Amino acid sequence: MPRRSLSALFLVLSWGLASCGDQGPTPSGVPGVYITGLVQDPEGHPVPLITVTWEAWPAPDSTQGGAVSNFSVSGSMRTDSTGRFATHVGYYGVSRLDSLDVSAGGLNCWGLASMTVRERGVTVRPGTPDTVRTLSFTLTRNSPRAQLAVGAACAVVVGPPPSQLEDRIMLWIDEIGETVRGRWLINYQESRGDDYGEFTGTRIGDVLTLDLLLASPWDAGPPGGVCTSYTLELPIEPGDTLGAGTYESENCPYTAAQLRFVQEEARPWPF
Numbered sequence: 001m002p003r004r005s006l007s008a009l010f011l012v013l014s015w016g017l018a019s020c021g022d023q024g025p026t027p028s029g030v031p032g033v034y035i036t037g038l039v040q041d042p043e044g045h046p047v048p049l050i051t052v053t054w055e056a057w058p059a060p061d062s063t064q065g066g067a068v069s070n071f072s073v074s075g076s077m078r079t080d081s082t083g084r085f086a087t088h089v090g091y092y093g094v095s096r097l098d099s100l101d102v103s104a105g106g107l108n109c110w111g112l113a114s115m116t117v118r119e120r121g122v123t124v125r126p127g128t129p130d131t132v133r134t135l136s137f138t139l140t141r142n143s144p145r146a147q148l149a150v151g152a153a154c155a156v157v158v159g160p161p162p163s164q165l166e167d168r169i170m171l172w173i174d175e176i177g178e179t180v181r182g183r184w185l186i187n188y189q190e191s192r193g194d195d196y197g198e199f200t201g202t203r204i205g206d207v208l209t210l211d212l213l214l215a216s217p218w219d220a221g222p223p224g225g226v227c228t229s230y231t232l233e234l235p236i237e238p239g240d241t242l243g244a245g246t247y248e249s250e251n252c253p254y255t256a257a258q259l260r261f262v263q264e265e266a267r268p269w270p271f
Contacts, residue, residue, distance in 0.1 A: 031124050033060065033089040033097070037135035039079050039104045041112060045244075046083025047139065048258070049158040050106050051076060056122075057098040060090025078164055079104075092131075097122035104137040109154040109168045111143035111262030146261035148208060148240040150176060154266045155259035157247070165189040168266050169232075169247065169259060171199075171210075178202075183269050184212045186230075195252075196270040199232075206236045212247075215270070220253050227252035234261070 035054055039047045055074040067074050079085045089100075100122050105114025115137050124131050146153035154170040168187045175181040180203065185196040201210035212230040220227040230252065234245035248256035 031128055032091050032130045033122075033124060034086065034130060034132045035089060035100075035102060035135065036086045036132060037084065037102070037137065039083045039085070039137045039139065041139055042141055044138075046081075047079060047104075047110075047112065048081045048083055049078045049164070050083075050104060050110065050112070051078055052085045052102065052104045054087065054089070054100070054102045056089050056100045058094070060092045078158065092124045095124050097124060100133065102135055104139065106156065106166075108266050109156045109170075109262065109264055111141055111145065111260075111264060112139040113142045115139055141262075143262040143264040146171075146242045146263050148173070148176065148180070148203070148236060148242060150174065151263065152265035153242070153261040154264050155261040157257040157259050159257075169261075170266055170269070171261065172265075172269055180208065180210065184210075185267070185269050187267060194270070195227075195230075201232075203236065208234045208236055208242070208245075210234075220251055225251050 033056070037052070039050055039052065041047055053074070053076040055072050057072045059071065059073045073090060075087060075089075077085050077087055098120070100119045101116060103114060103116040105112060117135055117137070119133065122131075122133065146155075150173050152170065152172050154168055157167045157169060159165045159167065166189050170185045170187065171182060172184070173180060173182040180199075180201045182199055183197070184199050185194055187194050195214055195216075197213045197215035199210045199212045201208060210232040212232055214228055217226050217228040219225070227249065228251060230247050230249045232245065232247045235243035237243045242261045244258055244260045246256050246258055248254075
């Protein structure tokens, strides 16, 4: 692939992930190896912000962003909002890699089983500036998507860069009538206390809106003031399935984030 074509690819798909960044000058006559790909769920929806890890044997002559050992090079990234990923493995003087492993998946509350692709005898095309391996992952479900029904559900929210820590929002729907009532908890990966409380909400048409009230409001500091509640808005898909929604708050210091619930209870309520 010509250098200008690869540059255009990474510009168009500059997915704000483990960025290829400044690759530096290509060693004369030594091809660079890159990995790109897409992660989808069984319905064909892209899976944003899920973790992708990779390891290549042997280690390259030089790398950009990978962890180098005497035997291999490895790294990790997250998919972007369209479920895509891209990374630079390094520059290789050899014409063939022993193997390349790429895995996609997450822990509980993703509702998706991890998947690994292993390629053996990967050819590094001599005489060309770049070798690009393009992979596609369709993850199977290990937890069904959540429905508007009495029971427990949870979803993952990934924070902004650079940390991109995973928080988990859990719902326990206790009553469905003119209003929807239950309990909720946000479990933070950071070293601080969880938020939890009760919620009430309504379904209007195909949209469910829940008001999540904190059992223990706390001072978020200026300009937010006291953090007292979150608002969760979820579309209702056929079969009363909860679609990809958003949560936000006027006073709590967290940006709005998209989330998709699955039928899985990650921990007891409130602790």
